[in-house]
Amino acid sequence: MSIASVIVDVPAKQTDREFDYLIPDKWKSIIRPGIRVVVPFGPRMVQGFVTGIKESSDLKKLREIKEPMDLEPVLNDELLQLGDWMTEQTLSFKVSALQAMLPAAMKAKYEKNVELTDLTSFDRMHEDVRSLFKHRKTLTWKEMLEAGKPSLFHKELQNGNLEVVYYVKNRLNKKTVRHVKPLLSTEELSEALDSLSASAKKQRQIVEHFLHAPESVSLKNLLEIVHSSAAAVKALVEKGILAEYDEEIYRDPYENRSFEETSAFRLTDEQAAALGPINAAVDAERNDIFLLYGITGSGKTEIYLQAIDKVIQNGKEAIMLVPEISLTPQTVKRFKERFGNQVAVLHSGLSVGEKYDEWRKIHRQEVKVVVGARSAVFAPFQNIGLIVIDEEHEGSYKQEEPPRYHARDIAIQRGLSHSCPVILGSATPSLESFARAQKGVYKLLSLTKRMNNSTLPSVEIVDMREELRTGNRSMFSEKLFAKLEDRLTKGEQTVLFLNKRGHSSFVMCRSCGVVINCPDCDISLTYHRSNHSLKCHYCGHEEGMPPVCPECGSDHIRFFGTGTQKVEEELGKILPNARVIRMDVDTTSKKGSHELLLNAFQEGKADILLGTQMIAKGLDFPNITLVGVLSADTMLHLPDFRASEKTFQLLTQVSGRAGRHQLKGEVVIQTYTPEHYSIELAARQDFDTFFEKEMEIRRLNHYPPYFYLALVTVFHEDLIKTVSVTEKITKYLRSNLSRQAIILGPVASPLSRVKNRYRYQCLIKYKREPGLNALLKNIINNFQQETAKGQLQIAIDLNPQMMM
DNA sequence: AGATGGGGCCCA
DNA sequence: GGGCCCCATCTC
Numbered sequence: 001m002s003i004a005s006v007i008v009d010v011p012a013k014q015t016d017r018e019f020d021y022l023i024p025d026k027w028k029s030i031i032r033p034g035i036r037v038v039v040p041f042g043p044r045m046v047q048g049f050v051t052g053i054k055e056s057s058d059l060k061k062l063r064e065i066k067e068p069m070d071l072e073p074v075l076n077d078e079l080l081q082l083g084d085w086m087t088e089q090t091l092s093f094k095v096s097a098l099q100a101m102l103p104a105a106m107k108a109k110y111e112k113n114v115e116l117t118d119l120t121s122f123d124r125m126h127e128d129v130r131s132l133f134k135h136r137k138t139l140t141w142k143e144m145l146e147a148g149k150p151s152l153f154h155k156e157l158q159n160g161n162l163e164v165v166y167y168v169k170n171r172l173n174k175k176t177v178r179h180v181k182p183l184l185s186t187e188e189l190s191e192a193l194d195s196l197s198a199s200a201k202k203q204r205q206i207v208e209h210f211l212h213a214p215e216s217v218s219l220k221n222l223l224e225i226v227h228s229s230a231a232a233v234k235a236l237v238e239k240g241i242l243a244e245y246d247e248e249i250y251r252d253p254y255e256n257r258s259f260e261e262t263s264a265f266r267l268t269d270e271q272a273a274a275l276g277p278i279n280a281a282v283d284a285e286r287n288d289i290f291l292l293y294g295i296t297g298s299g300k301t302e303i304y305l306q307a308i309d310k311v312i313q314n315g316k317e318a319i320m321l322v323p324e325i326s327l328t329p330q331t332v333k334r335f336k337e338r339f340g341n342q343v344a345v346l347h348s349g350l351s352v353g354e355k356y357d358e359w360r361k362i363h364r365q366e367v368k369v370v371v372g373a374r375s376a377v378f379a380p381f382q383n384i385g386l387i388v389i390d391e392e393h394e395g396s397y398k399q400e401e402p403p404r405y406h407a408r409d410i411a412i413q414r415g416l417s418h419s420c421p422v423i424l425g426s427a428t429p430s431l432e433s434f435a436r437a438q439k440g441v442y443k444l445l446s447l448t449k450r451m452n453n454s455t456l457p458s459v460e461i462v463d464m465r466e467e468l469r470t471g472n473r474s475m476f477s478e479k480l481f482a483k484l485e486d487r488l489t490k491g492e493q494t495v496l497f498l499n500k501r502g503h504s505s506f507v508m509c510r511s512c513g514v515v516i517n518c519p520d521c522d523i524s525l526t527y528h529r530s531n532h533s534l535k536c537h538y539c540g541h542e543e544g545m546p547p548v549c550p551e552c553g554s555d556h557i558r559f560f561g562t563g564t565q566k567v568e569e570e571l572g573k574i575l576p577n578a579r580v581i582r583m584d585v586d587t588t589s590k591k592g593s594h595e596l597l598l599n600a601f602q603e604g605k606a607d608i609l610l611g612t613q614m615i616a617k618g619l620d621f622p623n624i625t626l627v628g629v630l631s632a633d634t635m636l637h638l639p640d641f642r643a644s645e646k647t648f649q650l651l652t653q654v655s656g657r658a659g660r661h662q663l664k665g666e667v668v669i670q671t672y673t674p675e676h677y678s679i680e681l682a683a684r685q686d687f688d689t690f691f692e693k694e695m696e697i698r699r700l701n702h703y704p705p706y707f708y709l710a711l712v713t714v715f716h717e718d719l720i721k722t723v724s725v726t727e728k729i730t731k732y733l734r735s736n737l738s739r740q741a742i743i744l745g746p747v748a749s750p751l752s753r754v755k756n757r758y759r760y761q762c763l764i765k766y767k768r769e770p771g772l773n774a775l776l777k778n779i780i781n782n783f784q785q786e787t788a789k790g791q792l793q794i795a796i797d798l799n800p801q802m803m804m
Numbered sequence: 805a806g807a808t809g810g811g812g813c814c815c816a
Numbered sequence: 817g818g819g820c821c822c823c824a825t826c827t828c
Contacts, residue, residue, distance in 0.1 A: 003828090005828095006828080008827085008828090009805095010805050010806085010827085011805075012805055012806095014805095014825090014826080014827085015805075015826095015827070018828085019827075019828040020828045021828060022828090039828085040827095040828090041806095041827055041828080042806075042807060042808085042826070042827040043806085043807055043808080043827090044805095044806075044807075044827095046805090046827095057828075058828095059828055061828080062828055063828060785824090788805090789823095805827105806826105806827095807825105807826090807827090808824105808825085808826085808827105809823105809824095809825090809826105810822105810823095810824090810825100811821105811822090811823095811824105812820105812821090812822090813819105813820090813821085813822105814818105814819090814820090814821105815817105815818085815819085815820105816817090816818090
């Protein structure tokens, strides 16, 4: 008798282990590791992942697997192992790790119903219950509760007229299209045609169609061809002439798009020098990790494309990771143009169903390349020849909810399993990666020149304090304004970048100075012009803009801070002739709008592209000769040790949008702290000096890459409780970690209260603490009872990207 | 997570 | 003694 080890879909400490189940004989050939199954778990049914097959179990009484949910394993051995590794690395539940590797469509959906036990039970029930079961034998649990009368239902359940039935379903199914095909040969069809009555005109037409074209056709198309209704088809099906069946299809997010094939560009000497070692590692199947450090516009993408091409020629597969924000249609296009239908795309803009279908193409080995955001690193390829992470410094590669994995770590781990190279690419590498490259852990490949013989744009820093002193109170410095005008007359394009992070438009009363905060979070509300409302960006709380100050009743209540909408308005005043395209969360929320706006800009339908973070990357239009950064330092003062690094990266990226082709580019950076090294060095595009400077600061302050970090955050509604739990944790760690570890806390989290829960944290900086994970697990176990009830929450983030 | 079932408490 | 709520316990 074989037995399956199953990880059940119950993400809780107590169920975070394998459970043994008997495999019924009929499923024996199907059930293997990596298959999802439906299993009885206590009184209900849950989804589970088979992780192993064995011949015996420590338990005598085992229950049987109800049924498999897949015919082929959805996780191969490598991914199952990766799941183990990830569970250990991120201290998450095993199910969460396994689930994270699959598309959302494959997460189980649970139903709980109340059903009649048999045909006669209806008659035996109380009439109040009976009235609900007229014409139906099932009520959902919710419907039952809404009906009231719990005691009546209870009685019927007790005496066996009703039973509770649990269902486990896929959240989404394969999409099918109804097809029709003839069941008869051509001769038989013509005989059938003769036997049809003359009045059945439509039926005769359909049969005639199949005489000419005997192949299968979708019902929709057939009806269009013969101008008929489904009824006529039905009739023919009943006569045994035709058959209807469902054919599986893929939802194609790029259905209405055609891609012109491109071939490899000729590489510059520098590019060729960088591609050489990569290709060598691809051929040798060697797990080298390359840091491709190339300035903006130096042609990193072409190197990726050619390396991937090599991988495909070698009969292997490649994973290409791109940050969500730069996974634009423009990016996708470049890969589709080069590799055609060998490419699958995975990003958040796709519907759940589309993502599922793209995943299936990978799973069934119908594609060779996947281009996608963070989670695409789990693409179920069997034979990976290369993994590329573009913009490797991007914080979005770290998942901020459990399992808190970093795609870079996963990529390196998979590179090891597949014995293939990994490329980390960036114009502004993370300090961690660059430090490793310097130590020789990663192999450094540099691109120092731009393609198209273009030079880096010249950058000017404008001191906005000076502007204020000379009486310019607008958000545009004289210099930027002059250059904007100049571009307008020349017919060249400008990109204006507004950094929104930490710079929302809050509402303040000018009389009493009160700022309107979210009632549940310690953060000011943001004004939204579109519906004249105030919104909390952390919990979603929304209220109307008050006409008078809620504190003092004064009507001098106004919003402060700069939003893109406000900049747009201002532009309209000072440059009434300029055509402006605004790109922010509001204007790009609709599917496809992102592409639409960019296309319009590319086609020259606007002079100025105004936007937030989302325009910092990937834009590559020849006519952009001016980039303006409206205020460079909004991010600089965030309470995060990476604030300088982030600012440097962002400014460098934005500046890189200008002058990428024939026309020379200029950049104007407006700031209130022009002397800050990350602004100064970004203006000079001097990564090397920035790296040295920032490394020194990290060394002095014991931050990465000199130290590792672990962040423990405690959440609770009660402030005293929050602090005392954090205190206990901090003490426990202090007394159990080595002398070299630095333990900070308890301190209030930078976001001290969200959704009416206080947050306190303890930060651990360490170099080598082999026992740390075990200690952290102890903490989780220790507070398990309290956290299970939901009042208290403890989050542990190893190598956090965000300190908030 | 979610169901169960025992213990404690109130009531007739 | 019966009904109800709370909380610890268990789920192969």
